[in-house]
Amino acid sequence: MAEETELAVPPPRPPEENRPAGDDPAFVERVSEAIAREDAAALRAHVADLHEADVGALIEALPAADRPKLITLLGADFDFTALTELDETVRVQILEELPVETVAEGVRDIDSDDAVYILEDLDDAEKQEILGQLPMLERAALQRSLDYPEESAGRRMQTEFIAVPPFWTVGQTLDYISETEGLPETFFEVFVVDPTYRLTGSVPLDRLLRTKRGVKLAEVVMPDRHVVKATDDQEDVARVFERYNLISAPVVDDASRLVGVLTVDDIVDVIQEEADEDLKALGGVAGDEELSDSFWYIAKSRFSWLLLNLIAANVASFVIALFEGELQRMVALAVLMPIVASQGGNAGTQTMTVAVRALATRELRPSNAGRVIARELLVGLFNGVAFAVIMAVVVFARFGIADLGFVIALAMIINLIAAALGGILIPLALARIKVDPAVASGPFVTTITDVVGFFAFLGIASLWF
Template identity: 65%
Template sequence: MLEVEDKTPLPKPEGPDTESLVFRDEEGDLNPDFLAAVADAIEASETERLQALVEDFHESDLGDLLEALAPEHRPRLIELLGSAFDFTALTEVDEAVREEILEGLEAETVAEGVRDLDSDDAVIILESLPEEDKAEVLEKLPAIERVALQRSLDYPEDSAGRRMQTEFIAVPPFWTVGQTIDFMRETDELPETFYEIFIIDPAGHLLGAVALDRLLRSKRPVTIQEIMDDEPDRVEATEHQEEVARLFERYNLVSAAVVDETNRLVGVMMVDDIVDVLEEEADADIKQLGGVKSDEELSDTVFYTQRSRFPWLFVNMCTALIAANVISLFEESLEKMVALAILMPIVASMGGNAGTQTMTVAVRALATRELGRTNAWRIIRREAGVGLLNGLVFAVIMGLLAGIWFQSIEIGFVIGLALIGVLLFAALGGIFVPLTLNRLGVDPAVSSGPFVTSITDIVGFFTFLGIATVWFNL
């Protein structure tokens, strides 16, 4: 008796159809139904359905998806997708998430993934691994790739050597334009993106560069040496990435050669890497201005975040105790006049905000090298003028309000004088503190905030209460 094969289609998983799901809604937020469908596919190990959901994803979107998934689902997603997973997505996630994912992957899986990446992206992933795991992954790579990546990893962190791509096109100066173009057409191992051809001698020293547009406009018999730029844009491999970013910003560069201490060509910096550097540096400055560590991420644990924020909160508490001690010096005046206690927070708040405004401008100008010895006094005079002018304006406004509020011209006069002094001093403190810290070799973005706020509070309380004490005891 023959058995008839049951060809009844299996029931589809419950929930929305894969084809009808979209990753982001109209406002650009992640779609909960899509995330739920991906999680279901991962738990059921449905590789085909998972591939259908994330096929043609840009690495940035894939990175957002990884961050949105539960921690246990992230490495599983990579394993199920196999060669279809673009490891570049790991460069788009928070460092804490990347480290967690890599811990859950086999060394062989990581090695296969980084082989298809540009060297700069591969370095970002490898430097997130512990030394033992890093060595194990490198051991599984071909010798040529291993040596190139290890050389980049040997450079200091946040240097051009860590950020550079080791894939570039270099030719001898005696080649013709025709030879160079034919070489690029016939060679499979070309960089994915490049904007110029580098010219080197037999020892690998950088001699010059030719932009692609100039190469394509030149006649085939012309030698490269005839059309090359003898002074190409170059940076030292050990140079800090922030300095390199400033160079790109100043001269509108799209790429630059990276050389070692002997002027040997070792890599190339691309504008897309510089965009990432600028974003990282701006992000770090903003966090540090708030007393937050530059490497803090939203994915960090509660205990790590608490430990990173504790030091500057402790400093704030200590300086607040000093401010409280200043207030205690005028205890008798406060007991005699309740109006002083009511108006005191206004003085402190105005001074703190004015100081923060000046400090923010100063720290940013120091970071971008717009503020230095040549123009420091001019900027100091400008900020002092702004503080004095604001002080006069708000002295009139607050003096009138306080006088009407407490039916006392004297109270209005006292707070007016205090605001002039506080806003002037806040402006000076907001620029002198960052300048002083910078001169001492301390990052002003890290330390300026707590000092400026505390100094303006202390001076504000002392000025207001001191003027009031003298005025009413006359």
């Protein structure tokens, strides 16, 4: 029996070594020192085995002045895909400092979707200057993708794909894949097109490899059920990938000609970006705000939201002023008043968050809106009654006034019902008039809960006492 050969398997890295390169201050310092010495060989040794995501984290951890120097020193060894991992502000600053020739050469060596992602945030003049350095065919392909609307499938698609005629055999196709240079490094299917490049269907790789070489593709081609238009919104496309568990999908133009392919790694980025944008919008932060943005940009972008909240606060204070006499007669009203408004605000935010997310994912539709509204109304009523009982007991124990406990209990019920209705109806109304509910719902819901809470509590108190 032949003696078994023991494979040399490297030991697993300790947990502390598995953290991103940018999170290791000592490593960042060594890289920075190599840049200061202009030691390209040491720099290559440091970053040679890093994934592009880790290279991106390293770049962001470096001082701003060192970032373009790292790329220049690495030269052809720098993978420009790492720039897709950076905040937009950092990426644009780096690109503006690099020579046009360096950027042009860098985007030539990466996938077209990554090249478009890098170039799209630059000024038109800078984009054209870089594109002018590229060969005509590559320039035309990138320009076509850049001409599609922002956040569309055309901006996200990869223009490198494998397309063959239906009369080819499986053997011809496999030989073409193995012998032709310049094909995409990663792909999941072979597309079949007619002479005008209109999509006929596709053949998944597993099906291709299990079919005899002499069989023509026309006999094994599968019609694509989930064809994406280049002008489709990227969020809608992401929803299709999620619903049908797709790995890739062909992208066609208005004439049904195949122009690109979307893969699941692109869609994961879209899902993350859209979720990040919605979360920021609910907090009154611009969707494109990043940690690397300047103080002035962030201050300006947040001002409008804070202004809306200031207006809402003034409306609420006007309602309070209407009952100034009652507040002077009974100090307990001023003590308890914020409790009613606060509970309503929190309940309204809960309902609004669920509604906005359901609208974003298309789970909340006209067909089920009535049922959801009724459910939220019942939830508001139930919680209102529950907290009314709790507060009635607390107020009686604290102030010894049974009537005051009844007043705050009734106000609590009214405000939590109003919060539930406002939290669901306002996002629905904004969506109906084509306004992003995530951006605009917050101030309206807050205003409703504050105004209804103050008015209900103080109004009932003025009538009761």
